[in-house]
Each structure stands twice: as structure tokens, then as C-alpha cells.
Amino acid sequence: MTALFVLLLYTATAVLVAGVGYRVWDYARTPAPLKIPTTPAPTTRGGVALRMAREVVLFESLFRSNLWTWAFGWLFHAGLALVLLRHLRYFVEPVPAWLAFVQPFGIWAGVAMAAGLAGLWARRFLVPRVRYISTPSDHLMIVLLLAIALTGLAMTFVAHADIVAVKAFILGLVLFDWQPLPGDPLVAVHLALVAVLMLVFPFSKLLHAPGLFFSPTRNQADDPRERRHLAPWAARLDREP
Amino acid sequence: MAAEIKAPPLRQHAEAPALAPGAMEASKPYVATAKMQEAIGFPGELAEGWERRALDKMGELLGKYRSLKVYLDACVHCGACTDKCHYFLGTGDPLNMPVARQDLMRSVYRRHFTLAGKLFPRLVGARDLTKDVFDQWYTYYNQCSECRRCSVYCPYGIDTAEITMAGKEIMDAAGLGQKYTNEIIGKVHRIGNNLGLPGPALADTLAGLEEDVKEETGADVRFPLDRKGAEVLLVTPSADFFAEPHVDSLIGYAKVFHAAGVSWTLSSHASEAGNFGLFIGSYDQLRTIATRIREAALELGVKRIVVGECGHAWRVAYSMWNTLAGIGAGGDDPYAQALQRQLDGRYTQPMHICEVTHDLIRRGALTLDREANDHRVVTFHDSCNVARASRMGDVPGGQFRIPREIIRAVANRYVEMAPGTTHDATFCCGGGGGLLTDELIDLRVKGALPRMEALRQVADGQGVNFMATICAICKAQFTKVLPYYGFKMGMVGGVHQLVSTAIRLGVPH
Numbered sequence: 001m002t003a004l005f006v007l008l009l010y011t012a013t014a015v016l017v018a019g020v021g022y023r024v025w026d027y028a029r030t031p032a033p034l035k036i037p038t039t040p041a042p043t044t045r046g047g048v049a050l051r052m053a054r055e056v057v058l059f060e061s062l063f064r065s066n067l068w069t070w071a072f073g074w075l076f077h078a079g080l081a082l083v084l085l086r087h088l089r090y091f092v093e094p095v096p097a098w099l100a101f102v103q104p105f106g107i108w109a110g111v112a113m114a115a116g117l118a119g120l121w122a123r124r125f126l127v128p129r130v131r132y133i134s135t136p137s138d139h140l141m142i143v144l145l146l147a148i149a150l151t152g153l154a155m156t157f158v159a160h161a162d163i164v165a166v167k168a169f170i171l172g173l174v175l176f177d178w179q180p181l182p183g184d185p186l187v188a189v190h191l192a193l194v195a196v197l198m199l200v201f202p203f204s205k206l207l208h209a210p211g212l213f214f215s216p217t218r219n220q221a222d223d224p225r226e227r228r229h230l231a232p233w234a235a236r237l238d239r240e241p
Numbered sequence: 242m243a244a245e246i247k248a249p250p251l252r253q254h255a256e257a258p259a260l261a262p263g264a265m266e267a268s269k270p271y272v273a274t275a276k277m278q279e280a281i282g283f284p285g286e287l288a289e290g291w292e293r294r295a296l297d298k299m300g301e302l303l304g305k306y307r308s309l310k311v312y313l314d315a316c317v318h319c320g321a322c323t324d325k326c327h328y329f330l331g332t333g334d335p336l337n338m339p340v341a342r343q344d345l346m347r348s349v350y351r352r353h354f355t356l357a358g359k360l361f362p363r364l365v366g367a368r369d370l371t372k373d374v375f376d377q378w379y380t381y382y383n384q385c386s387e388c389r390r391c392s393v394y395c396p397y398g399i400d401t402a403e404i405t406m407a408g409k410e411i412m413d414a415a416g417l418g419q420k421y422t423n424e425i426i427g428k429v430h431r432i433g434n435n436l437g438l439p440g441p442a443l444a445d446t447l448a449g450l451e452e453d454v455k456e457e458t459g460a461d462v463r464f465p466l467d468r469k470g471a472e473v474l475l476v477t478p479s480a481d482f483f484a485e486p487h488v489d490s491l492i493g494y495a496k497v498f499h500a501a502g503v504s505w506t507l508s509s510h511a512s513e514a515g516n517f518g519l520f521i522g523s524y525d526q527l528r529t530i531a532t533r534i535r536e537a538a539l540e541l542g543v544k545r546i547v548v549g550e551c552g553h554a555w556r557v558a559y560s561m562w563n564t565l566a567g568i569g570a571g572g573d574d575p576y577a578q579a580l581q582r583q584l585d586g587r588y589t590q591p592m593h594i595c596e597v598t599h600d601l602i603r604r605g606a607l608t609l610d611r612e613a614n615d616h617r618v619v620t621f622h623d624s625c626n627v628a629r630a631s632r633m634g635d636v637p638g639g640q641f642r643i644p645r646e647i648i649r650a651v652a653n654r655y656v657e658m659a660p661g662t663t664h665d666a667t668f669c670c671g672g673g674g675g676l677l678t679d680e681l682i683d684l685r686v687k688g689a690l691p692r693m694e695a696l697r698q699v700a701d702g703q704g705v706n707f708m709a710t711i712c713a714i715c716k717a718q719f720t721k722v723l724p725y726y727g728f729k730m731g732m733v734g735g736v737h738q739l740v741s742t743a744i745r746l747g748v749p750h
Binding site: 023026027030031032033034035036038039040041042043055059061062064065066069073120123127128129130132133134135136137138140203204205207208211212214215216217218222224225226227228229230231233234235237238239 | 257259260303304305306307308310311312314315316317318319320321322323324325335338340341344355356357361363364365366389392393394395396397398399400403524528559560561563564567569570571572573574576577589590591628629630631632636637638640641665
């Protein structure tokens, strides 16, 4: 059992890092030949960084679009961010004071995350337009995330896991000094689902996370009259007769 | 197409319509003939092996355009865009929801270019590229006006226009082209403008305008053509030369130059600002068509390049001319420098006619009689390409402020339409993106619905009787579509039409 999970988690990590790394490299090497920022857009790089930060942190465009989707989506993502932060404690020893401080918030963040997911899932049934565009994989993705959240919450609220043993197992992975996986089915299911999430990340719509940073309508500065923007393949055309 | 085209009823509250699957599946534009296709370098028809050609083109575009690659990957089907498209709001056809329109291509991308789609096509909604799928592309990529309203609301900025343009380019490469756009692109190469108006006819038209203005004002306002050494080259949509109400704006530009004492000229070589290469997503066509302006500017030795009232043309001019033809500033390569050295660096290049007029008004260089427009209660329709794909002036949002300030300087009575229907949330007129063709009139009427609702509100509430705009396509589309909604077609006109009414020539200021 331990060997299986060690293998699974290493594989999942490798696929996640290599897969997303490849995508990021692929996006970065593909040129954006024309200036297409959605205007009004910032005219400087600093302004672009600020616009991007508002998109990443506040979901600004989604806020303008649909308050329900924004509320559920933001709740889920903010919850997820805090939950991930909380889980850092399994990877470091000793646990720094700020990380200890975050812990209780992390629990409620888990609840927020599950509530956000539930709301997003409900939209896929209740709003005819959203139901129309939902594919099986859209539903499965929510099921997967919700299952991860619920098994995690269950270990806090229902059947306490032996988190000391869990931490030993995970630190063992980090230090390549493998320790036994606690024989708790909730832990096993939770970890297995996380591994699945990591495995599908580079092949699925979860690529929206790196994708946003490469979106030309959001990451380009509005300065086409001041600077000549030229992709390498387009520059070659100027030199042809 | 149905014999009788009717406008859909105006909605009381701006709620999304009920889904009406298949409602617009019969709406498609005429297919370009083999001759039209071949004239601009595309295969004449969908011949044997078209699937391979289409997929090869798609692969090529995925390597050339980051937008296409990222946008096909990033969508999470959140639904933010589903109620933002004017064609969806007007037709209820779910395939006119931006995400569904994108998915027509995304499904093919998944199947042929991603691991998940190769292994589990049904799970992720992947489809083989078949004739049925391609026909669906032709139908629904010709129901997108590339107005980018959806991209404003998308949390990742996914721009359906980028997908539609790629779709059209792939179809062209496979041999399936749209008649209206591709025939016009042929004309611009052959004759110099989209309307196919040859040089001598253009000279005649301009001479006629000089007489008309002389009669109206008593002033010798000139409409010069191919005048070497003029300071300004004006590039304007060819509709301005004779279509109503477009020509009234052309008269307005001429009066502004006359009053300001700026020498200017039109060019018979580049007698068209429009660039339909944008609509079909073809970089080659975009570039070749833009290069005409560069050639005309070099030949005539002008110091400034100014663009008339045309939405997509301004997008291409503002955002792309510097890239495509070195018209702008900051180019340090020999190609760009050859032109940029000639142009007057004290002015932004290129400039919108509204920027020129606005500047002159601010400097007090024009004598304006606001009362001359008192018979009009004016509102302003932001054209999609100006609003969401360009700028005017030095700061973001100038594309909204500058035309409005001009209107307020030339007219006393001005009213805004409802928030959420103007500025960067503006609704497309319903005729942009290469859809301004008679066989699509049903789509055009329905696509105008959200704008017509907003106009109805201010027409009934505040007595608005004039909708000003700065786009040749908007003007042509509204002229045609307004009567379906019980408005007079003369209600639409240009900003420089208002300027033309108010400007006083030969009066010392």
C-alpha cells in the first residue's frame, strides 16, 4: 500500500510539473503577432501587471459578467488557496508561526471551497445556458474537486486522521526517506484523488490557470502607435521583396 | 430564407432569451465562387483532401497565434459569456453563445490535437472534422461579428473573434470562402476600394461634392485627390464617397480641414480604409491591404495619416498598421524607418479624424454654432471595434471621451443610452465582421435587438432622434435595420455629420 502510494504520488508530481511546464513553455514560445488587448487597456507594463493582478486575485471580468458565478467561483478559489496554504504544514518541519496562525482559517476555507463548488455545480443544472455547454468532463471535474474537499473536511470534522503519521509519510516523500502510509481509508482516498487531479491538470481545462497569464487580450499593453510590435515570423515578411 | 423578416419583440427587462436550438441553422451567407477564391490565393472549392488541408492550417495557426492556442485550452465552461452576444440575445440559438461558438472549433482541436480528445472524445466533447462539422462552422462563424463583447466579460479574456477569424481562415484554406468578404477583398486589390469605385469616377464624385458644398456654404472647400505634398493623407471607408449618410461625414472632414487651413488629400491607390483581411483572419491579406496605405503615403510624400469614420478600419489602423506596414512610431528596422522618417513626429501616427477635430476644437481653431443642431436630440452608439480594440488620445478610454466631447461641442442636446449598452459594454450594430450582406438580413435584424432596445428607451424617454456613430458599417447596417424596429432610417449618422452642420466657414474665430 505504501509503495503504491509513493509511486502514485511521485508519478503524479512528475506529470504535473512536466506537463504544466511543457504547456507554459509552449505558450511562451508561440508568438502573438498582432496587438489585441481588450480596450480600454493599460498603456504600460506596470499597468498590465496591475490589470492581471486584479484578474487573478479579484476575478474582475467575471465580477462584471455574472455575480453568482463570480461569488461561487471566487469562494472556491480563495478557499482552495487557503487550504493549499494550510497543507504546507505537512511539507515543512518545524512549522513557522505564520503557518500555524493560518491553520484554523484553513478549515473554514475548506468549507468555503466545498460551498463554492456546490454552487458552481448547481449552476450546471439550474441555468439552462450553462447546462447546454456543460460536458461530462465539466461535471466530473467538479465531482473530483468536491470529493477532495469533502474527504478532507471529513478528516477534520468526522473521523480524525492521524496527522502526525500523515506528516511523517509526506515528509518522507519529500526527503526520499519513505515512511508507512497510515492505514486510514479517508487518507488513502483523499491522497488518491489529489493524485488524479495532478495527473489530469496538464491535459484539461485546468490549464486556465497558466493560460490566463498568456492571454493576449489581458497581458498586452495598449501602445501600438508608440512601439512596433512584430512577431519573428511576421518580421521575415518585411525583408522579403 | 423566410419571405418575411420581422424584428423580434423588444424585451421588457434585459433577461437572456430561452434557448432555441437550431433557430438560426439555416442562416448562412453565399459561398464565394471558385474565381473569387482563386483571385485572392485560396483554393476554389472543397476538393478531395480538404479535411487534411483544414487540419494542416489549424496546426499552422496554433503555432503562429498564441491567442488561438491559449483560448482553445483555457475555457472552463463557466458560462460568463453565454448572455453577452447580441446574436444570441436576438436569436436564442444556443450556438450563438460565445462559448458554444468556440466549442465548434474546440471540439475539433481536442480530437485532433490533444491527448484527452484522442483517448476520450466523448468525455471531453471532442469531434472529428467532418463535412457536417465544417458546415456548422460555416453557418455559425458567419454569425459572429467579431465585436469582442464576450472577451470583456471572460475571466481569461478569451476572444471569440480570434476563434472566428481562425475558423474563417481555415475554411478559406480548405476552399470554403464567404462571397461577400472575399469578393470585396478581390475588389480592393483590383480597383483600390471595397465598393469598386475606379479612380476617374472617384474624381468626378469629389468634384460634385465641391460644388454641393460651395452651393450650401459659399466656401471653396476642396476634396483633393492624389495631391502630392499635401500635409495629410486621409484614408476613409469608400462608403463615405457616396453612401447616405456616410457622405455627410466626408463633407464634415473636408470642412474641418478647410477651416483649420490644413492641406490634405485622398489617394486613388488607397481609396479605402476598410480592411476585410481582418474579418477573414488572414494576416497576409491584412498586410497586403495595409501596405497600400504605406505606398500611397510614400508616393504622395504626406506628413500625417488620418483615418475617417470606420470602426474595424480604425482597429486595424490603430492597433495593427505599425505592425503590418510600419505606419506609426518606434520602428527601428529599415522597413519601418523608411516611412517613419517621412512622417511628422510631432503628431501621433496614424490619427483618427475625431482626434484631429477634437484637437482643433480644444485649441479654438474652429467656429462652431451648436444651435444649428438644435433640431436634433443626439445619442452616441459606440462602435465595437473602436470601443474594445482601439484607443484615441493619450489615455485609456479616450475612444469614448473624444467623440462625446466633439458631439457636445457641436450640439446642445445630448443623451446617453443605458449603462451596460455603451462604452466597452457596447452592443455591435449587428452587421460587422463581414456580415453586412443582404442574404443575412434576418440575422442582422435580430442581432440589432439589444441596441434597438436601448435606443427605444432614449427615443421614447428623452426624445432622441439622432444616433451618431463613427463607423461605416454601423451606418449602413442601421440605415437598413432601423425601419424594422419602427425608427426612421435617417436617424443614424456620423459624428462629423453633426460637425458639418455646426461648423461655420469663413468666419473669423
